Amino acid sequence: MSTTLTQTIITHSEEETLAFGRSLAAQLTAPQCILLTGDLGAGKTTLTKGIAEGLNVACKEDVTSPTYTLIHEYRGKEVLVFHVDLYRLETERELNEIWRIFFCSKL
Ligand SMILES: Nc1ncnc2c1ncn2[C@@H]1O[C@H](COP(=O)(O)OP(=O)(O)OP(=O)(O)O)[C@@H](O)[C@H]1O
Numbered sequence: 077m078s079t080t081l082t083q084t085i086i087t088h089s090e091e092e093t094l095a096f097g098r099s100l101a102a103q104l105t106a107p108q109c110i111l112l113t114g115d116l117g118a119g120k121t122t123l124t125k126g127i128a129e130g131l132n133v134a135c136k137e138d139v140t141s142p143t144y145t146l147i148h149e150y151r152g153k154e155v156l157v158f159h160v161d162l163y164r165l166e167t168e169r170e171l172n173e174i175w176r177i178f179f180c181s182k183l
């Protein structure tokens with residue numbers, strides 16, 4: 077039997093979202109996949125900025141939405157972070173291709 081734990085975190089400002097991202101980063105151990113879902117402007121990229129800062133792979137100014145580039149790669153001293161926009165993918169095959177080209181070749 078599997079157990080699902082749900083935790084609700086509410087942030088009230090950009091800075092709080094960044095801070096949550098940084099604290100989330102401190103709990104991560106590679107390899108790990110985090111899926112973010114939310115409407116335009118929901119705060120996905122802001123959270124990613126916080127995670128990237130917490131993992132010491134980039135500063136928040138350098139993290140932008142990979143909307144047109146599909147994937148951004150941030151390499152730190154200890155970890156490698158891929159920020160992928162899955163919104164434009166249409167088939168499982170495309171996802172497999174991304175996995176093969178970007179992740180498998182660099183890990
Ligand atoms: N908790 C919050 N309260 C208020 N504003 C926030 C909060 N978190 C983030 N923001 C602000 O909301 C705006 C949109 O955030 P962000 O760009 O991270 O959204 P997104 O989900 O990545 O959007 P898109 O889908 O367009 O890429 C930013 O200006 C950000 O500073």
Ligand SMILES: [Mg+2]
Binds near residue numbers: 120121140141
């Ligand atoms: Mg975004």
